[in-house]
Amino acid sequence: MTDTNVFALAQVIKAAGSDPSNVTDAVWVEGYRKPELSAEDAVNLALDIICGFEGADLPWECWPKDYTSILKCELNELVVTEMAEEESSAAWVALEIIAAGYSKEATSD
Secondary structure (H helix, E strand, O other), rough: OOOOHHHHHHHHHHOOOOHHHHHHHHHHHHOOOOOOOOHHHHHHHHHHHHHHHHHHOOOHHHOHHHOHHHHHHHHHHHHHHHHOOOOOOHHHHHHHHOOOOOOOOOOOO
16 A cells, blocks of 8 residues: 555545545545455355345335445445544545555446
8 A cells, every 4th residue: 555545545535525425436436446255255245235224224225236336335334434433534534445455446337
């Protein structure tokens, strides 16, 4: 992880504003992803995310409908958690996203 990577991601986050959904969308559009998961880890992640939606009593229309949506939900959970920190800043959120294993990748979605 380099300071340049953190700085670039922090700029994306800062430009997206203070709404975690907007930050998640901006980070996703910029191509930040975690490495591919094993099949078992992907199933466990999907189940964790879906259980969270079920537990929050959210309507079905809000639930993720495909694997990409599951991955985006995982990123959103991280963004929401980090942005809720009292001392949170764009640089802090960027650092935590990169520390969680996200990196900029070439994407087609």
